[in-house]
Each structure stands twice: as structure tokens, then as C-alpha cells.
Amino acid sequence: MNYYSLNHKAPNSTFKNAVIKGLAPDKGLYFPESITPLPKTFFDNIDNLSYSEIAFEAIKQFVSPEIPEAILKTIVEETLSFDFPVVKLNDSISTLELFHGPTMAFKDVGARFMARCLGYFNQDNDREVTVLVATSGDTGGAVANGFLGVKGVNVVILYPSGKVSDIQEMQLTTLGQNIKALEVNGTFDDCQDMVKTAFLDESLTNNMQLTSANSINVARWLPQLFYFMFAYKQLHKEHKEIVFSVPSGNFGNVCAGMMAQKLGLPISHFVASNNANNVVTRYLVSELYEPKPSVQTISNAMDVGAPSNFIRIQEIYKNNFSSLKENLSSYSFSDEETKAAMLEIFENYKYVADPHGAVGYLGCKAYLKENANAHCVFLETAHPTKFLDVVEAVIKEEQPLPEQIQSVMGREKESVVISTYDDLKSYLLQ
Numbered sequence: 001m002n003y004y005s006l007n008h009k010a011p012n013s014t015f016k017n018a019v020i021k022g023l024a025p026d027k028g029l030y031f032p033e034s035i036t037p038l039p040k041t042f043f044d045n046i047d048n049l050s051y052s053e054i055a056f057e058a059i060k061q062f063v064s065p066e067i068p069e070a071i072l073k074t075i076v077e078e079t080l081s082f083d084f085p086v087v088k089l090n091d092s093i094s095t096l097e098l099f100h101g102p103t104m105a106f107k108d109v110g111a112r113f114m115a116r117c118l119g120y121f122n123q124d125n126d127r128e129v130t131v132l133v134a135t136s137g138d139t140g141g142a143v144a145n146g147f148l149g150v151k152g153v154n155v156v157i158l159y160p161s162g163k164v165s166d167i168q169e170m171q172l173t174t175l176g177q178n179i180k181a182l183e184v185n186g187t188f189d190d191c192q193d194m195v196k197t198a199f200l201d202e203s204l205t206n207n208m209q210l211t212s213a214n215s216i217n218v219a220r221w222l223p224q225l226f227y228f229m230f231a232y233k234q235l236h237k238e239h240k241e242i243v244f245s246v247p248s249g250n251f252g253n254v255c256a257g258m259m260a261q262k263l264g265l266p267i268s269h270f271v272a273s274n275n276a277n278n279v280v281t282r283y284l285v286s287e288l289y290e291p292k293p294s295v296q297t298i299s300n301a302m303d304v305g306a307p308s309n310f311i312r313i314q315e316i317y318k319n320n321f322s323s324l325k326e327n328l329s330s331y332s333f334s335d336e337e338t339k340a341a342m343l344e345i346f347e348n349y350k351y352v353a354d355p356h357g358a359v360g361y362l363g364c365k366a367y368l369k370e371n372a373n374a375h376c377v378f379l380e381t382a383h384p385t386k387f388l389d390v391v392e393a394v395i396k397e398e399q400p401l402p403e404q405i406q407s408v409m410g411r412e413k414e415s416v417v418i419s420t421y422d423d424l425k426s427y428l429l430q
């Protein structure tokens with residue numbers, strides 16, 4: 001599959017080149033040249049397919065022929081070596097748990113898939129690739145874990161100092177080997193801006209091969225379409241009208257869900273659930289797209305003022321506001337509302353949601369008010385113990401730590417503090 005730049009000022013690119021470069025030379029995000037829906041029989045027959053088989057069929061067109069089918073099978077199987085259960089809260093609301101991977105956030109899926117693609121492309125290459133990634137919390141850990149020990153790949157993670165949870169920080173600062181963490185005096189948007197600047201800085205790119213592992217990278221973004229299909233497989237017999245509420249920050253996840261729908265997945269609507277960082281909620285009301293600096297919330301992985309994937313959503317809907325609005329609703333919730341929702345979920349359903357999932361739950365409730373017949377699935381994007389302070393303070397009950405979390409506790413943090421783009425540049429060139 002070839003990809004074009006959404007800035008339309010760069011040549012089209014192969015999948016391989018798009019993965020290695022991350023962003024097109026004109027700064028645009030890459031988008032696939034075509035999307036061929038899967039046959040209806042695929043969805044009719046989905047009960048008989050394993051998760052790996054579903055994922056293989058769904059992603060094949062986007063990565064072939066550069067990744068041969070036999071290799072792709074292995075990549076998909078290794079990526080998906082954990083479960084994706086749907087848990088029903090009541091007749092109208094379920095949650096899709098995306099936190100059973102090694103770092104307990106949905107980003108494990110994209111990070112593991114991308115690491116294996118890059119590892120494959122890089123196997124006969126003596127030029128090292130540096131993966132440069134900004135994280136608002138979970139990307140860093142997932143990327144660090146996914147790329148740990150991958151030959152020929154160095155990983156440099158930028159995170160906003162003091163704005164990620166303790167466990168998130170440990171997950172990205174304690175692995176060592178080919179993983180380096182830079183602690184930035186600033187916000188996530190500052191980290192993301194530094195990364196974007198680096199990609200455009202020829203004095204860097206002439207000296208090193210830089211790529212991104214944020215959802216701007218197609219190999220990180222596209223595999224996120226898998227689990228919408230897995231949820232459908234678990235729910236389609238019981239529920240005809242399935243809606244997904246996606247706690248959104250950079251909008252890669254919800255945009256991947258829309259790609260699943262483009263492939264023919266019979267789902268009726270998406271809800272982008274936001275915290276106070278609500279540029280898209282406002283856009284769907286006013287038709288004015290006005291990014292603002294991000295503000296800090298308890299659902300920190302969604303503290304994004306200028307969501308990088310929104311341009312891909314615009315492309316999917318051909319920049320047509322009314323067709324986007326038909327398929328996407330968006331609501332925004334305060335931290336107080338989020339905490340109240342965490343408590344409500346715990347008291348009514350004995351379920352412990354993390355703050356991001358709780359925002360998704362609120363999105364379901366808001367949507368169901370107007371659309372009582374739908375069955376709404378909110379994505380539980382991270383395990384609640386990744387946000388232990390908030391979760392325990394709200395539900396007033398101590399939470400047992402899963403093994404994946406225990407294994408990073410108490411390890412030694414290693415990070416380098418930086419403040420400006422020049423700091424980043426001299427770090428990379430040293």
C-alpha cells in the first residue's frame with residue numbers, strides 16, 4: 001500500500017518508508033491511498049475467526065507487499081498475545097478492556113506492532129534508527145516496552161516533568177538498554193512540538209534516521225483498528241446498534257475505529273469523550289477548529305490541546321462537516337464529573353474504572369440520553385492502578401497491583417532533564 005501526505009506537497013510513500021520516516025517531508029501525516037472494505041462474509045463469519053486471523057485480514061492491505069504474509073502472521077500473533085475482554089455494566093453500557101498488555105494501556109497494541117515492523121525493515125540495515133516520541137503518559141511506557149532490545153533501534157522518550165503518574169514514569173524511565181527518557185520542563189504539547197521540530201531539522205535528519213512512534217506513525221496508528229473488531233465479535237449477537245465511546249486525546253484511537261468502520265465493520269456511531277481539553281467537542285458545535293494550550297487533568301493521557309490525528313478524521317469524511325457530525329458526537333467532562341463517574345461505576349456495578357475510562361463512560365451516558373436503543377461500549381484505555389492516587393482517593397478502597405505494575409515498582413529512575421529544543425538537539429547529536 002502507498003500512502004500520501006495530508007499536506008499534499010510530498011511524494012507518495014511506501015508503507016516501509018512511511019514507518020521509517022514517521023512524518024512526510026512536508027510535515028503532513030501519511031494516509032493510505034485506498035481503503036478496500038472487507039467482504040461482508042468476513043463480518044458474518046467473525047465468530048469463527050481468532051483475534052489474530054481478524055487482525056491479519058484487517059491490516060493486510062495496508063502493509064503488503066512490503067511485509068510478506070508469513071511475517072505479518074507472526075507479527076500479529078506476537079502483538080496480540082493478551083486478551084481484549086468486553087465487560088457488561090448494564091443492558092446499554094459495556095466496557096472494552098484494553099489494558100491486559102505488558103504496560104496495561106491500549107498503546108501496547110500499536111507499539112508492539114510498530115516495533116516488529118520496524119525491526120523487520122531494519123534487519124539488514126546497518127544504519128540505526130532513532131525513535132523519537134513524546135508522551136502524555138502511556139505512549140512512553142508502551143513504546144519503551146515494545147522496542148526494548150530491538151536491534152538497530154534507539155528510543156528517546158520525551159515526557160512532561162511532573163505531569164505523568166508515578167507508575168507511568170517508572171514504566172518509561174527504568175528499562176535501560178536502548179531506551180532513554182528525557183524529562184521536559186513543560187507540557188505534553190511542548191514535548192510534541194519539540195519532536196515535530198526535530199523531524200524538520202535538517203542538521204539532525206542529515207545526521208541520523210529519526211522516526212516517530214506516536215500515533216502519527218501509520219504502524220502505530222492502524223493496528224488500533226483491531227480491537228473495535230474484537231469488541232464487535234463479542235457483542236454482535238446480542239446488540240444490533242453498537243456505538244463506541246473513545247476517551248480521546250490525540251484522536252488516533254477513535255480515528256482507527258473509523259478506519260475499522262471504513263473496512264465494513266457494522267457499527268453505527270462514535271463518541272469522542274474529552275476532558276477539559278475539548279477542541280473537538282467545541283468544533284462539532286461551532287464548526288470552528290480552535291486549538292488551545294492543553295490544561296492538566298486527572299485523565300492526563302488526554303491532555304492534548306491540538307490533537308494530531310484530527311486531520312486524518314477530516315480526510316476520512318472528505319472535510320464534510322455534516323457527514324462527520326452524523327457519525328461522531330463529542331462531549332467534554334470536568335475532573336469533578338469524572339471522579340463522580342468513577343464512584344458511580346464502582347457503587348452501581350462494582351467495577352473499578354480509571355479516569356480515562358470514566359470519561360468514556362460519561363460519553364456513553366450522554367449519548368444514550370438521545371439514543372436510547374444503542375449499546376454503547378466505552379474503551380477502558382488503561383488499567384486503574386496506573387492512576388492509583390486518584391482511583392484510591394475516589395473509591396476509598398485499596399487496589400491490588402497487577403504483576404505488570406509490581407514489576408516496575410522500586411526500580412531506579414534514569415532520566416535527563418531538558419527545557420528547550422536546543423537541549424534536545426544537543427542530546428541527540430552527542
Ligand SMILES: *Cc1c(COP(=O)(O)O)cnc(C)c1O
Nearest residue numbers: 138249250251252253301381382
Ligand atoms: C493515549 C491515551 C488516550 C488517548 O488516545 P488518543 O489515541 O491519543 O486519542 C486515552 N486514554 C489513555 C489511557 C491513553 O493512554
